[in-house]
Amino acid sequence: xxxxxxxxxxxxxxxxxxxxxxxxxxxxxxxxxxxxxxxxxxxxxxxxxxxxxxxxxxxxxxxxxxxxxxxxxxxxxxxxxxxxxxxxxxxxxxxxxxxxxxxxxxxxxxxx
Amino acid sequence: xxxxxxxxxxxxxxxxxxxxxxxxxxxxxxxxxxxxxxxxxxxxxxxxxxxxxxxxxxxxxxxxxxxxxxxxxxxxxxxxxxxxxxxxxxxxxxxxxxxxxxxxxxxxxxxxxx
Numbered sequence: 227x228x229x230x231x232x233x234x235x236x237x238x239x240x241x242x243x244x245x246x247x248x249x250x251x252x253x254x255x256x257x258x259x260x261x262x263x264x265x266x267x268x269x270x271x272x273x274x275x276x277x278x279x280x281x282x283x284x285x286x287x288x289x290x291x292x293x294x295x296x297x298x299x300x301x302x303x304x305x306x307x308x309x310x311x312x313x314x315x316x317x318x319x320x321x322x323x324x325x326x327x328x329x330x331x332x333x334x335x336x337x338x
Numbered sequence: 339x340x341x342x343x344x345x346x347x348x349x350x351x352x353x354x355x356x357x358x359x360x361x362x363x364x365x366x367x368x369x370x371x372x373x374x375x376x377x378x379x380x381x382x383x384x385x386x387x388x389x390x391x392x393x394x395x396x397x398x399x400x401x402x403x404x405x406x407x408x409x410x411x412x413x414x415x416x417x418x419x420x421x422x423x424x425x426x427x428x429x430x431x432x433x434x435x436x437x438x439x440x441x442x443x444x445x446x447x448x449x450x451x452x
Contacts, residue, residue: 230380262443269342269428269443270381315380325371325394326441328380 229253230318232329239336245303247332249316252297256318260326261290261301264313273314274301306336340365342431342444350450351419359414359447363431370412371441372404373428381428387412388434416449424451 231250239245249259257278262270276283276290276299283290289302303310313333317326343362351357363370369388373381383396387406406412410431416423426448430441 232380260440267445269344269430269445271443272440275440317380325383325386325396328373328382330378330380 228330229256230316230327230329232314232316232332234332235330236333236335239306239334241308241336241338242305245301245306245310245334245336247301247303247314247316247334249299249301249329250297251299251318253318253320253327254297255320256327258319259290259292259299260317260319261288262315262317262328263310264315264331270315303334306334308336308338310334311336342367342429342442344427344429344444344447346447347445348448348450350452353419353421353451355419356415356417357419357449359416359427359429359449361412361414361429361431361444363410363412363429364442367431367433367442368410369432369434370406370410371430371432372412372414373430374398375426375428375446377425384414419451421451424449 260275261273263273264270274285274288276292292299313331315331316329319326345360371386372384375381384398386394390406401417403415426446428446429444432441
């Protein structure tokens, strides 16, 4: 049973436009969410996080939105740049010190 | 700062053999978690070590075991390798086991079982 879902395996966006990556979760105990970015032959790198007490967190070009009632979060990248091309993983955690459950990832391609 | 380093980067083993993967955490970090990432999937949590003890464990068989040393480095051991163990093994380190603790990942060890 996949507790964290990323239903779009891939996404292509034109440079300068907005990229929207979506993530859905099923476990209502999840209360902390992160996005990681992964380039080929590298480990995932932390991008942005959000706690369940917030519905939005912004860091430069990256904004994460959380809709707890819908169990849905999204990552917005504005404007998208070719260097953003990577696989993006959504991850969730429940409670203090718990391990993270990762989604399967979405491959973003930003076209020049 | 070297960040999280893993060795080896690639490894080929035969079914039934045993393998040991190594991880050195980022400077200042005392907690190490191991993840398995199969092709086309997200990382899956194997276990976490803190203060040289296994603190949490994911849904992996006992063939997967680990160790943490006093210098916080860690090893992942897999016995009786199966073809299905072929994956990228990621080590992540953090400072403490707190929820809001950002984890830093190594580049991973690509294990191929033939």
